Amino acid sequence: MKLILHIWRQRGPNDAGKMVSYDVPDASPEMSFLEMLDVLNERLIEKGEEPVAFDHDCREGICGMCGIVINGIPHGPRPATTTCQLHMRTFNDGDQIFLEPWRAKAFPVVRDLVVDRSAFDRVISAGGFVSVNTGSAPEANSVPVAKKDADLAMDAAQCIGCGACVAACPNASAMLFTSAKVSHLGILPQGRPEAATRVQKMVSQMDAEGFGNCTNTRECEAACPKSIGVEFIARMNREYLCAALTDRPEAEGGGGV
Amino acid sequence: MTIELKSNIPSGPMEGKWEKHRFEMKLVNPANKRKYTILVVGTGLAGASAAASLAELGYKVKAFCFQDSPRRAHSIAAQGGINAAKNYCNDGDSVHRLFYDTVKGGDYRAREANVHRLAEISVSIIDQCVAQGVPFAREYGGLLANRSFGGTQVSRTFYARGQTGQQLLLGAYPALQRQIGLGAVQMFPRTEMLDVILVNGAARGIVVRNLVTGRIESHTGDAVCLATGGYGNLFYLSTNAKGCNVTAIWRAHRRGALMANPCFTQIHPTCIPVSGEYQSKLTLMSESLRNDGRIWVPKEKGDKRPAAQIPEDQRDYYLERRYPSFGNLVPRDVASRAAKAACDEGRGVGPGGLGVYLDFGDAIRRLGEKTIADKYGNLFEMYERITDENPYRTPMRIYPAIHYTMGGLWVDYNLMSTIPGLFVLGEANFSDHGANRLGASALMQGLADGYFIIPYTIGHYLANAKLEKVEPDAPACKAVIEEVAGRTARLLGVKGRRSPDSFHKELGKVMWDNCGMGRNAAGLQKAIQRIPEIREEFWKNISVLGTGEQLNQQLEKAGRVADFLEFGELTCRDALHREESCGGHFREEHQTPDGEAKRDDEKFAYVAAWEWKGEGQKPELNKEPLTFEIVHPTQRSYK
Ligand SMILES: Cc1cc2nc3c(=O)[nH]c(=O)nc-3n(C[C@H](O)[C@H](O)[C@H](O)COP(=O)(O)OP(=O)(O)OC[C@H]3O[C@@H](n4cnc5c(N)ncnc54)[C@H](O)[C@@H]3O)c2cc1C
Numbered sequence: 001m002k003l004i005l006h007i008w009r010q011r012g013p014n015d016a017g018k019m020v021s022y023d024v025p026d027a028s029p030e031m032s033f034l035e036m037l038d039v040l041n042e043r044l045i046e047k048g049e050e051p052v053a054f055d056h057d058c059r060e061g062i063c064g065m066c067g068i069v070i071n072g073i074p075h076g077p078r079p080a081t082t083t084c085q086l087h088m089r090t091f092n093d094g095d096q097i098f099l100e101p102w103r104a105k106a107f108p109v110v111r112d113l114v115v116d117r118s119a120f121d122r123v124i125s126a127g128g129f130v131s132v133n134t135g136s137a138p139e140a141n142s143v144p145v146a147k148k149d150a151d152l153a154m155d156a157a158q159c160i161g162c163g164a165c166v167a168a169c170p171n172a173s174a175m176l177f178t179s180a181k182v183s184h185l186g187i188l189p190q191g192r193p194e195a196a197t198r199v200q201k202m203v204s205q206m207d208a209e210g211f212g213n214c215t216n217t218r219e220c221e222a223a224c225p226k227s228i229g230v231e232f233i234a235r236m237n238r239e240y241l242c243a244a245l246t247d248r249p250e251a252e253g254g255g256g257v
Numbered sequence: 258m259t260i261e262l263k264s265n266i267p268s269g270p271m272e273g274k275w276e277k278h279r280f281e282m283k284l285v286n287p288a289n290k291r292k293y294t295i296l297v298v299g300t301g302l303a304g305a306s307a308a309a310s311l312a313e314l315g316y317k318v319k320a321f322c323f324q325d326s327p328r329r330a331h332s333i334a335a336q337g338g339i340n341a342a343k344n345y346c347n348d349g350d351s352v353h354r355l356f357y358d359t360v361k362g363g364d365y366r367a368r369e370a371n372v373h374r375l376a377e378i379s380v381s382i383i384d385q386c387v388a389q390g391v392p393f394a395r396e397y398g399g400l401l402a403n404r405s406f407g408g409t410q411v412s413r414t415f416y417a418r419g420q421t422g423q424q425l426l427l428g429a430y431p432a433l434q435r436q437i438g439l440g441a442v443q444m445f446p447r448t449e450m451l452d453v454i455l456v457n458g459a460a461r462g463i464v465v466r467n468l469v470t471g472r473i474e475s476h477t478g479d480a481v482c483l484a485t486g487g488y489g490n491l492f493y494l495s496t497n498a499k500g501c502n503v504t505a506i507w508r509a510h511r512r513g514a515l516m517a518n519p520c521f522t523q524i525h526p527t528c529i530p531v532s533g534e535y536q537s538k539l540t541l542m543s544e545s546l547r548n549d550g551r552i553w554v555p556k557e558k559g560d561k562r563p564a565a566q567i568p569e570d571q572r573d574y575y576l577e578r579r580y581p582s583f584g585n586l587v588p589r590d591v592a593s594r595a596a597k598a599a600c601d602e603g604r605g606v607g608p609g610g611l612g613v614y615l616d617f618g619d620a621i622r623r624l625g626e627k628t629i630a631d632k633y634g635n636l637f638e639m640y641e642r643i644t645d646e647n648p649y650r651t652p653m654r655i656y657p658a659i660h661y662t663m664g665g666l667w668v669d670y671n672l673m674s675t676i677p678g679l680f681v682l683g684e685a686n687f688s689d690h691g692a693n694r695l696g697a698s699a700l701m702q703g704l705a706d707g708y709f710i711i712p713y714t715i716g717h718y719l720a721n722a723k724l725e726k727v728e729p730d731a732p733a734c735k736a737v738i739e740e741v742a743g744r745t746a747r748l749l750g751v752k753g754r755r756s757p758d759s760f761h762k763e764l765g766k767v768m769w770d771n772c773g774m775g776r777n778a779a780g781l782q783k784a785i786q787r788i789p790e791i792r793e794e795f796w797k798n799i800s801v802l803g804t805g806e807q808l809n810q811q812l813e814k815a816g817r818v819a820d821f822l823e824f825g826e827l828t829c830r831d832a833l834h835r836e837e838s839c840g841g842h843f844r845e846e847h848q849t850p851d852g853e854a855k856r857d858d859e860k861f862a863y864v865a866a867w868e869w870k871g872e873g874q875k876p877e878l879n880k881e882p883l884t885f886e887i888v889h890p891t892q893r894s895y896k
Pocket residue numbers: 298299300301302303304321322323324327329330331332333334335336337338339421422448449450451484485486487496497498501502504505541660661682683684685696697698699700701703
């Protein structure tokens with residue numbers, strides 16, 4: 001396959017960036033997208049040009065490290081697929097492909113396609129946990145959890161924290177990310193005692209980081225490589241409202257949707 | 258002079274050792290804990306659980322990882338599950354059986370006392386994780402579900418779909434983030450540790466490079482924990498994440514920590530075969546697939562018909578044939594070697610004949626497609642995405658790949674290396690898995706080390722050690738900073754023509770060909786001769802563009818490859834000296850007439866711990882003899 005890539009190049013956080021074009025004359029359909037970039041980078045090094053910086057690690061769609069806006073879509077055209085799991089057979093011979101970093105105020109560019117997503121870690125620090133010290137846990141089977149609740153919690157817990165939801169949102173909102181964590185823990189009995197404080201603290205940290213508001217465009221859901229749905233945002237909104245009204249944990253267990 | 262390796266295993270009966278040791282270890286007064294600073298390098302399951310637990314106890318902790326967030330450590334990729342001796346299935350499991358299986362599975366090259374402790378702790382790990390909100394799979398009654406996994410006959414594996422590592426790390430990482438929020442842990446992401454600082458012989462600090470600004474600086478403290486994961490990427494192609502490396506433990510080795518059993522590497526039988534030259538990593542298909550999939554190759558050599566056209570009686574279900582009682586569930590080393598043997602006979606399938614079938618046809622007929630989709634849907638999807646083949650219709654093609662490394666820095670029962678104050682946790686230590694790790698045991702070990710062992714043993718060390726404060730600008734720190742800066746400058750200064758990846762691939766091929774699934778003296782000697790030549794060429798011809806004062810991914814890679822180039826040679830030396838076959842280490846000269854591994858307990862029932870003797874010098878071998886009080890060595894038989 002012959003391809004023309006247009007890639008965002010930016011030396012550092014304070015430098016101006018620009019799109020630069022590169023030919024890739026010999027991509028193969030079996031290659032992954034990142035392997036195609038490896039091939040480009042090897043060639044750039046041979047020519048004495050600095051290779052394109054991009055984040056990646058597991059290359060299995062689970063660590064959440066990779067993330068490129070490909071032809072305007074975070075992680076590219078294949079639904080429910082991270083950049084590292086995208087294969088070149090998704091593209092056609094002769095295609096022009098545009099590669100850009102996540103763009104959001106809360107995710108400043110570090111270099112080329114690499115951005116700083118530490119805001120997500122701070123949102124977790126604000127309350128995305130169950131406060132249980134090592135060694136203090138009761139016997140694991142002492143609290144049964146209905147299978148449907150465990151499954152729903154798992155649906156939310158699959159979030160890989162890649163930030164595609166933010167990159168896809170016209171407001172650069174982090175509602176899908178935050179709601180996935182709030183829901184994962186809020187659905188489980190183990191997470192209920194702190195549910196009200198958790199949602200308030202995480203939402204307020206999210207705002208402080210400069211993420212935008214949710215205006216229900218649902219672009220986040222479409223971009224999410226783990227198919228996490230906007231129903232978790234609705235669930236978080238309910239949890240938030242409830243917490244704000246009562247300012248103390250709900251009395252009931254709140255297991256179902 | 259050889260070093261005396263003190264394992265510090267407590268005396269007394271096996272079942273009571275850990276309990277007794279916990280009582281006998283000294284405690285640090287709660288008010289004094291905050292006076293100690295502990296540096297934790299790595300935030301995978303081992304590092305994150307250690308950092309969080311130590312901070313909960315009141316220690317000041319600084320934690321480091323090279324990814325942009327602690328949540329992305331390679332532990333996140335573990336799929337299949339985590340073992341624990343809960344016996345929830347009432348199928349005969351117990352602490353003793355998990356202990357027994359692990360010692361036997363490790364082919365009698367692990368320390369019994371460590372393994373017993375691991376089995377004891379396994380049950381508390383599950384309690385801890387459930388309390389943190391880890392959404393393990395459950396039965397309809399609301400209780401936890403279990404499955405059997407990788408070479409065991411009881412169901413003791415806990416799992417969260419095919420994403421167990423992710424969910425366990427999303428238990429440990431928030432625990433760590435909570436401590437960061439409380440100010441008890443200071444976190445340094447995108448920071449790579451490049452050396453250890455010793456003061457009066459004890460580990461007192463580390464030198465790191467900030468990967469964004471390029472700044473090289475020191476951090477000091479009272480103890481250092483390395484939880485930096487495995488070195489599978491020595492082979493270039495492996496199931497490990499691209500960033501996995503040996504640098505942290507190799508640098509510690511060069512400062513005096515002994516490296517144990519580096520040749521014990523695990524090859525996983527169920528990975529997607531290589532598809533081309535550009536291949537950058539191999540993808541694991543969880544071993545849980547072997548519970549329902551049947552492995553076969555054509556009976557005839559060179560039979561190139563599509564799988565569907567090969568009739569039942571012309572298929573060789575070679576694992577079921579050779580190992581009737583374990584069948585497709587034989588341990589990893591056995592399954593991998595059998596696949597290699599079938600391919601070596603010319604019966605392999607797919608491009609290049611390097612693959613065997615993993616067939617779900619029978620299981621789908623028996624259980625229905627829906628049940629299979631419920632169990633393995635995400636794995637099937639992943640397979641299809643990568644290969645463009647639908648495993649519900651045609652059998653999967655799989656081939657073994659490097660997956661896990663049992664070797665690592667030598668540690669005593671307290672997880673301390675031969676450098677006082679330098680502790681090693683998780684896959685980075687030489688671990689409790691002997692010569693072969695059973696499935697679902699690495700997650701267990703990482704979390705045992707981090708949550709339940711290091712919090713005790715580090716206190717014991719600190720309470721006994723007399724440590725004076727070391728400032729980050731002390732002469733010892735400055736000297737190491739200078740060395741690290743010098744090495745970085747050297748990498749940038751060669752200005753050669755070849756990329757770090759090209760060297761890495763070359764080394765990986767030498768390792769895989771000579772120190773992979775089958776090893777022999779001639780091949781290993783060839784590798785020991787070849788690797789220094791590649792190393793020499795590396796330092797003459799490496800190209801690292803750009804500067805050191807910025808994010809420079811080539812520079813990061815080059816540094817890691819340079820260390821692999823030294824470490825690879827040691828690995829081959831270890832493999833050459835071990836004149837026996839055991840676990841993942843198969844020496845072709847040492848096999849039974851029917852091709853099974855032949856151990857030599859008389860000569861090799863020891864841990865090989867290698868000592869760095871300086872650049873260009875031969876490493877020196879030290880031995881820790883292994884004794885077996887309870888699980889007496891026999892030939893492992895899975896027939
Ligand atoms: C695909 C796959 C599937 C697996 N599935 C299972 C399974 O089902 N069950 C099971 O029990 N085991 C499984 N394993 C094995 C298991 O996942 C690992 O052994 C385990 O997670 C290792 O954990 P760790 O904490 O020791 O290291 P890791 O999780 O690898 O963490 C290493 C940490 O060290 C940091 N680091 C490394 N070097 C440096 C440095 N120089 N400076 C700073 N930081 C550094 C990294 O940033 C990272 O934070 C699997 C492994 C793979 C590859």
